[in-house]
Amino acid sequence: MAELSAPFPPGGYPVVVIGSGPGAIQVSYSLRRLGVEHAVISADPSPGGMFRRWPFLQRLLSWTKPHAPVERGTRAYERYDWNSLLGEEPATRALQPGLMDGSSYFPSRAEMEANLVAFVDRAGLAIRYNCRWTGTSRESGPDGDRFAIETTDGIYRCGTMVVAVGVAEAHTPPGPGMELTHHYADVRPVETYAGRRVFIVGKQNSGFELATGLLPWARQIVLASPSQARLSVETRSLVGVRARYVQPYEDHVLGGGVTVLDAAIDRIEQGSGGELVAHLRRTDGGADLVIEVDDVIAATGFVTPLVDLPALGVTTFGASLLPAQTPWWESVSVPGIFFAGTIGQGAKGLRKYGIPANSGAVHGARYNARVLATHLARTRFEIEPERPIIAPEAVASFMANELAESPELFHQRGYLAHVLTADSSGGLRDDGIQPLAHVLDSEGPDAIVTSLEADGSGAIFPVIYSRLGGRVVERAIEPDPLLRFDTTDTRMAIADLASRIAAG
Amino acid sequence: MLRRAAGAVNTGRLPRRARVWHHASMVGREELVDAIAGFTLFADLTDPQLAGIVHTFEEAVFAEGERVLRQGLTGSGFYVVLDGEAAVVIDGTERARLARGDFFGEVSIVLGESPIADVVALRPLRCLVLAGPRVEGFLIDHPRVMYRMLQVQARRLRAANRWRS
Numbered sequence: 001m002a003e004l005s006a007p008f009p010p011g012g013y014p015v016v017v018i019g020s021g022p023g024a025i026q027v028s029y030s031l032r033r034l035g036v037e038h039a040v041i042s043a044d045p046s047p048g049g050m051f052r053r054w055p056f057l058q059r060l061l062s063w064t065k066p067h068a069p070v071e072r073g074t075r076a077y078e079r080y081d082w083n084s085l086l087g088e089e090p091a092t093r094a095l096q097p098g099l100m101d102g103s104s105y106f107p108s109r110a111e112m113e114a115n116l117v118a119f120v121d122r123a124g125l126a127i128r129y130n131c132r133w134t135g136t137s138r139e140s141g142p143d144g145d146r147f148a149i150e151t152t153d154g155i156y157r158c159g160t161m162v163v164a165v166g167v168a169e170a171h172t173p174p175g176p177g178m179e180l181t182h183h184y185a186d187v188r189p190v191e192t193y194a195g196r197r198v199f200i201v202g203k204q205n206s207g208f209e210l211a212t213g214l215l216p217w218a219r220q221i222v223l224a225s226p227s228q229a230r231l232s233v234e235t236r237s238l239v240g241v242r243a244r245y246v247q248p249y250e251d252h253v254l255g256g257g258v259t260v261l262d263a264a265i266d267r268i269e270q271g272s273g274g275e276l277v278a279h280l281r282r283t284d285g286g287a288d289l290v291i292e293v294d295d296v297i298a299a300t301g302f303v304t305p306l307v308d309l310p311a312l313g314v315t316t317f318g319a320s321l322l323p324a325q326t327p328w329w330e331s332v333s334v335p336g337i338f339f340a341g342t343i344g345q346g347a348k349g350l351r352k353y354g355i356p357a358n359s360g361a362v363h364g365a366r367y368n369a370r371v372l373a374t375h376l377a378r379t380r381f382e383i384e385p386e387r388p389i390i391a392p393e394a395v396a397s398f399m400a401n402e403l404a405e406s407p408e409l410f411h412q413r414g415y416l417a418h419v420l421t422a423d424s425s426g427g428l429r430d431d432g433i434q435p436l437a438h439v440l441d442s443e444g445p446d447a448i449v450t451s452l453e454a455d456g457s458g459a460i461f462p463v464i465y466s467r468l469g470g471r472v473v474e475r476a477i478e479p480d481p482l483l484r485f486d487t488t489d490t491r492m493a494i495a496d497l498a499s500r501i502a503a504g
Numbered sequence: 505m506l507r508r509a510a511g512a513v514n515t516g517r518l519p520r521r522a523r524v525w526h527h528a529s530m531v532g533r534e535e536l537v538d539a540i541a542g543f544t545l546f547a548d549l550t551d552p553q554l555a556g557i558v559h560t561f562e563e564a565v566f567a568e569g570e571r572v573l574r575q576g577l578t579g580s581g582f583y584v585v586l587d588g589e590a591a592v593v594i595d596g597t598e599r600a601r602l603a604r605g606d607f608f609g610e611v612s613i614v615l616g617e618s619p620i621a622d623v624v625a626l627r628p629l630r631c632l633v634l635a636g637p638r639v640e641g642f643l644i645d646h647p648r649v650m651y652r653m654l655q656v657q658a659r660r661l662r663a664a665n666r667w668r669s
Contacts, residue, residue: 227559264555283556317565324565332567352579354635
């Protein structure tokens with residue numbers, strides 16, 4: 001039974017947010033700032049989401065630099081702090097660096113959890129904990145269709161759902177012998193692998209993270225998956241294995257005992273002596289292989305725990321069963337269901353040059369959540385955010401400064417954009433941060449749209465889009481090696497567009 | 505610990521009696537390997553190579569009316585249609601339709617230019633996607649796919665020449 005003092009008892013709410021990880025917390029905070037009434041429910045007993053338990057090695061992949069080129073707590077500092085949530089009040093800003101012990105610029109899991117708990121506490125957010133979402137249906141209400149969300153505490157009714165429950169359900173793929181493996185989520189303490197031969201299925205960050213942790217313990221380590229391992233330092237993006245976990249790869253190429261294979265698994269069998277026998281089919285053209293090991297760990301990822309939403313019609317795709325989403329993080333198949341946090345990866349955006357947004361990490365998802373909250377306020381509750389007019393002669397300076405300082409544009413490159421639209425007064429209205437895919441694919445008045453982008457070469461550069469007479473034109477600005485985005489070229493390109501729009 | 509499987513050499517497509525599965529396979533993803541095996545583009549590949557493709561490409565879903573390729577914008581990818589239908593639109597005029605097994609986006613990548621057409625989903629569209637910068641390496645690693653792609657381009661060129669003459 002729920003505590004009587006717990007907030008948000010079952011009943012009707014305009015919006016129900018499900019989850020208590022960083023995505024749900026940020027959405028709730030941003031909705032509250034906008035004055036949108038909502039309830040937040042979570043199956044967990046406290047804030048933190050996946051950070052209450054993972055990563056396995058208890059240290060994050062996302063950095064926070066306590067000492068940065070800009071002052072801590074400023075908007076520009078968010079570029080260097082990937083883990084704090086976004087507050088407006090000073091007491092809620094840049095909380096992560098103050099909770100780190102200085103031993104690493106990657107916070108420990110416990111430090112990250114403390115950061116999220118502190119944000120909820122300082123912001124005074126209310127969350128109904130230990131309230132598990134168990135089912136969903138649609139029903140007709142006095143104001144039209146609404147969702148009925150069944151929980152262990154009772155039924156919640158709302159017109160808008162925001163699902164922020166993480167990509168958190170351990171997934172072991174089907175296959176002959178897979179029952180002989182154990183998942184990343186069920187890995188034992190590392191010392192129990194001392195002297196053992198370990199086969200890790202999967203060559204993404206989780207597989208290499210495990211291998212890194214097992215290097216001092218395991219007698220031999222084999223990692224295999226059908227496609228080649230990619231390294232972030234090679235892709236020059238967050239695609240691929242992060243630098244912190246590359247050590248097993250170096251061990252492999254130097255012949256130290258780790259083996260990295262490109263192979264599909266045919267089957268795993270129990271050997272007569274207690275060993276496990278994995279039969280592999282090489283995908284690189286080599287001969288098939290048989291591996292004898294003591295443990296097989298499935299670093300095969302997680303899927304999205306959507307409960308019964310697929311049965312309700314929510315389309316999913318890909319290995320993580322992510323819901324397919326519009327650029328505004330709404331289900332493409334069931335309007336009214338939105339997603340926040342790492343599930344927001346399902347709104348893929350343009351993925352120019354194959355570089356994804358950082359929506360799967362806190363430093364991307366926190367901005368998505370804030371933009372989503374504004375979108376919900378505007379489109380569902382008629383709460384219009386302020387849209388100040390920028391005089392034509394001030395546009396170049398304003399947009400160049402935004403390119404230089406905006407953490408949204410920096411962290412969500414080629415995904416979130418700053419939009420100015422023509423106003424009948426002759427100036428341009430600041431329409432704020434919006435999904436780039438939405439802006440490019442929607443009709444509307446003349447506009448100037450700026451983003452920061454990358455092309456996999458290592459460069460980060462401004463791109464300025466113009467929408468004049470309904471025609472969209474893209475112009476990339478020459479990259480600056482010192483990552484200055486408010487260059488003369490940038491200002492001249494924006495000023496030119498502003499004058500053309502002003503001239504009508 | 506590691507040994508070569510007796511008599512097992514990848515010289516061609518392996519028999520289907522032992523289905524190849526793979527680490528990120530999902531309900532339906534093994535079927536994905538079977539599905540793309542039926543595509544002309546991948547018709548010469550072995551089952552392990554097909555599994556590799558399912559892992560190398562990403563899956564993407566587009567809603568009806570959503571743009572997949574955008575005329576004149578940089579950074580696009582190479583797409584293979586798994587399900588659904590899309591229209592090739594140039595300056596607002598539909599020029600062709602694409603369906604299961606068709607592919608698009610490769611011309612602009614090979615030429616290093618922006619697409620000269622929009623590709624728009626006519627109904628929910630599911631594709632495999634390979635990022636533009638990875639296409640050259642993929643084709644060099646899979647010459648039979650490159651040859652199949654060349655055949656399709658040759659047919660398109662022949663059809664265009666017939667239309668002009």
